[in-house]
Amino acid sequence: MLSVKIKNLELKTPLMLASGTWGLGENLAQFLKPKDIKKNIGALVTKGISLYPCEGNPPPRISETPCGLINFIGLENPGIISFKKNYLPNLLKFGVPLIVNLHGEKIEDFIDLAEELKNESIEGIEINISCPNVEKGGIYFFLDPAAVKILVRRLRKKWDKFLSIKLSPVGPVFEIAEICQKEEADAIVIANTYPALKVLELKPLKVLKGGLSGPAIKPLTLRLVYEISKKLEIPIIGCGGIISGRDALEYLLCGAKAFQIGTANLINPRFATKIIKEINTYIPSIFHF
Numbered sequence: 001m002l003s004v005k006i007k008n009l010e011l012k013t014p015l016m017l018a019s020g021t022w023g024l025g026e027n028l029a030q031f032l033k034p035k036d037i038k039k040n041i042g043a044l045v046t047k048g049i050s051l052y053p054c055e056g057n058p059p060p061r062i063s064e065t066p067c068g069l070i071n072f073i074g075l076e077n078p079g080i081i082s083f084k085k086n087y088l089p090n091l092l093k094f095g096v097p098l099i100v101n102l103h104g105e106k107i108e109d110f111i112d113l114a115e116e117l118k119n120e121s122i123e124g125i126e127i128n129i130s131c132p133n134v135e136k137g138g139i140y141f142f143l144d145p146a147a148v149k150i151l152v153r154r155l156r157k158k159w160d161k162f163l164s165i166k167l168s169p170v171g172p173v174f175e176i177a178e179i180c181q182k183e184e185a186d187a188i189v190i191a192n193t194y195p196a197l198k199v200l201e202l203k204p205l206k207v208l209k210g211g212l213s214g215p216a217i218k219p220l221t222l223r224l225v226y227e228i229s230k231k232l233e234i235p236i237i238g239c240g241g242i243i244s245g246r247d248a249l250e251y252l253l254c255g256a257k258a259f260q261i262g263t264a265n266l267i268n269p270r271f272a273t274k275i276i277k278e279i280n281t282y283i284p285s286i287f288h289f
């Protein structure tokens with residue numbers, strides 16, 4: 001009853017596990033039974049994979065804030081070659097559509113990453129544009145509509161499976177969303193984390209700068225989903241602060257076709273099951289079955 005189709009991507013449920021919040025599958029089976037994974041999770045989105053291995057940032061990398069957390073992980077990942085050899089075979093065994101989130105430092109990186117994945121039996125790729133573009137002096141892709149236009153155009157020519165672009169919630173969000181639609185991406189993910197800062201120590205002043213996620217950001221991201229869905233046709237995957245069935249349903253009713261849960265997985269890796277159960281309890285009253 002909850003199945004959705006976004007272009008050619010068929011999902012058993014609209015729930016996806018968001019990038020970076022469930023590792024690379026190493027511990028998933030420890031918390032969720034294989035049958036619950038298949039039944040409740042529409043798709044798995046891997047953590048950001050880059051061309052070369054990346055160690056990420058030194059600690060502290062994560063810190064709680066009121067109703068959220070700030071992360072400064074720095075896209076730690078094994079790199080595409082090791083990912084294909086050491087992680088992909090196990091991820092495919094879950095029997096759930098797999099979307100690989102990609103991280104690049106220039107347009108060519110994303111093209112090379114797509115080429116590396118061309119013959120793998122994954123369902124699609126998700127492009128993280130919240131990274132600096134070294135070719136343009138480090139200006140973030142999400143602040144540079146012209147670069148995003150070339151990026152999506154080139155990827156679309158190369159990649160005929162599911163292609164989604166994960167937007168930042170800041171910058172010219174509407175313009176970027178419109179470009180993704182024009183350049184025929186299959187979906188946009190709204191959105192990544194918000195640039196934020198936490199004071200860790202007062203004296204001497206010690207701060208953690210990173211991306212804010214969790215329930216604190218839900219009203220902000222939900223507004224973006226609502227407004228963009230009113231203006232554009234491109235399917236939207238909502239992501240930001242979902243920790244309950246009610247939260248997820250709000251995204252769906254405000255224009256998202258599917259949704260991702262991120263920080264929720266860190267609170268409780270079994271939340272996927274709980275959220276789908278909760279959505280099912282709302283269905284008769286909302287949709288009048």
Ligand SMILES: Cc1cc2nc3c(=O)[nH]c(=O)nc-3n(C[C@H](O)[C@H](O)[C@H](O)COP(=O)(O)O)c2cc1C
Nearest residue numbers: 018019020047048071128192213214240241262263
């Ligand atoms: C610890 C952590 C790591 C993340 N790593 C990635 C990543 O590698 N690539 C990416 O596109 N987003 C990454 N994100 C962003 C999440 O996928 C998600 O977009 C964001 O946290 C908002 O959703 P939430 O409020 O449900 O967590 C990360 C988030 C967290 C908390």
